[in-house]
Amino acid sequence: DQQVKQNSPSLSVQEGRISILNCDYTNSMFDYFLWYKKYPAEGPTFLISISSIKDKNEDGRFTVFLNKSAKHLSLHIVPSQPGDSAVYFCAASSSQGAQKLVFGQGTRLTINP
């Protein structure tokens, strides 16, 4: 039962263009969503988050959009830079119940020069 899904295992984008990473969830109890970035053989690092009371959150080149009716969120990176090449994980949490995150499978983003 995959409650958080990232259906694109990989994405390739040209440097300077926009990268859009997508994430879908099924559990309507999720009310907080996060994006993590991970380099090989390292731990994930927190990137940006959004609460379900918002539909957009922006931090520099990174913007996360939340569509609650579609149970869908996306991460936009613009402009994309070579250092953005990494695996990106979407995660979700609920303010009810245990304090834990549910992660998607990840999307490997490659930025081409």
Next chain:
Amino acid sequence: DGGITQSPKYLFRKEGQNVTLSCEQNLNHDAMYWYRQDPGQGLRLIYYSQIVNDFQKGDIAEGYSVSREKKESFPLTVTSAQKNPTAFYLCASQSGVRRFYEQYFGPGTRLTVT
């Protein structure tokens, strides 16, 4: 500097042996977590602890055991009962305050069992 340390970075064991992975944090976080990462499968929760002397099974707890005797430490033992122990193991911590959802991760331990 505050953070999470995991040791060792790489660990090799023979099949049938138990092995313990270390995780220490100095962030004064109440909650700690163990995940396993396999190629194409994202992060799967093994065990978590929201307070000292208490822990709960995650989605894939079979073949693993943990203890939480101190707030700073949450060691994971991979037992011989774990059928596919070779993986990248990640430890994380989170503030106990509900509105802080971000988890902070250690650098991970790559376990190889042959």
